[in-house]
Amino acid sequence: MTSTKTPVSVIGLGRLGAALAEAFLANGHPTTVWNRSPGKTEDLAAKGATVAGSLTKAIEASPLVLTVLAHHGAVRELLDPVVGSLSGRTLLNISSSTPEDIRKLATWAQGHGADYLDGAVMAVPQAIGSADAQVLYSGSTAAFDSYGEQLGVLGAARYVGEDPGVAELYSYALLSAGYGTLFGFLHGTAMLDSAGVRPTEFLALAVPWLNGMVAFLSEIARETETGDYSTGESSLDINLFALENIVAASRTAGVDPAFHLPTVDAVRKRIAAGNGDESASSVFEVMRTRG
Structure with a gap:
């Protein structure tokens, strides 16, 4: 046959x-x-x-x-x-x-x-x-x-x-999102390790927290696609305060804060341009800059 x-x-x-x-x-x-x-x-x-x-x-x-x-x-x-x-x-x-x-x-x-x-x-x-x-x-x-x-x-x-390169670009974008979650979890685990908290104890809180963040992605996608950052619930100013505290707490705990420093720089740049009251997702406009 x-x-x-x-x-x-x-x-x-x-x-x-x-x-x-x-x-x-x-x-x-x-x-x-x-x-x-x-x-x-x-x-x-x-x-x-x-x-x-x-x-x-x-x-x-x-x-x-x-x-x-x-x-x-x-x-x-x-x-x-x-x-x-x-x-x-x-x-x-x-x-x-x-x-x-x-x-x-x-x-x-x-x-x-x-x-x-x-x-x-x-x-x-x-x-x-x-x-x-x-x-x-x-x-x-x-x-x-x-x-x-x-x-x-x-x-x-x-x-x-039809663009031959776009499948690979999708794969790197997916990996970027995944690596952000993976290495962010490891950074948080290292911070808690300084206080004797076991990774599995952290996991019990991290999983539902991250599931909530995933559910929020639809709103992030809407804001970045429309360019309307005026209705977000969490402003850049508020998030910069949190990020700077994460960096400070990391250093106090003896943990390398390098994972978060590029994000801190991008947020500061957007705020310096007069956009501190915008949604945190407006940092996309800094990230998308093509030099």
């Missing part, structure tokens, strides 16, 4: 690349794999993958070619000598880089006759193929229209726009 599943080629078999290839195999996709170190292909071959004898053969085996390498430069370096074989195919890059570098990679691929999609995986490798995995895609609309539904085997597939 002929498979109706799109054949795919996965180039680069680190933990993430191997997990992606396994998800395709588990869902019936004819899957070809290639890696500089042949030993990494053995487990996948045992699960039904075809091991390509060369990089060119790996590319030519499938209309959809995934590169799962360290960064965009590694993709260019690897594919440059065989770039002619990309013509007429879709290159799906899962390698992380800056959005601008990804745009350059897309232009390079398109200049050699390939459609280009970029994928930002918002999951650890062991979650690939599960309900917990999400992959953001940007680039060629036609390519996503062709393959988006089948890419759902990797995790929830969401197309975020």
Whole structure:
């Protein structure tokens, strides 16, 4: 029986690349794999993958070619000598880089006759193929229209726009929000540690507090999107007072306050411009300044 599943080629078999290839195999996709170190292909071959004898053969085996390498430069370096074989195919890059570098990679691929999609995986490798995995895609609309539904085997597939760099930008924005929460929690934990409070004791209060902050994000989004900071309940002046007290308390406790100092500087800058009575979210106008 002929498979109706799109054949795919996965180039680069680190933990993430191997997990992606396994998800395709588990869902019936004819899957070809290639890696500089042949030993990494053995487990996948045992699960039904075809091991390509060369990089060119790996590319030519499938209309959809995934590169799962360290960064965009590694993709260019690897594919440059065989770039002619990309013509007429879709290159799906899962390698992380800056959005601008990804745009350059897309232009390079398109200049050699390939459609280009970029994928930002918002999951650890062991979650690939599960309900917990999400992959953001940007680039060629036609390519996503062709393959988006089948890419759902990797995790929830969401197309975020034609700009090839925007999926990666989304991923960094999500990580920024997550890191702010993670490292903010660790900073608070360090402050309380100076008074002998266990992290698990802090957790009991932190979780409901942070859930309340998350619920407030819709209002933050509305204010920043409209540029109307006049109706917020918490002004910059009030928040600067709190931030400066956090910094002072940190120093007294022997805790490095560096995590909060950039925010303090941004708030002070906005207040110095005469906006102290605005909502705290108006610090967005300082953050968005493009120098």
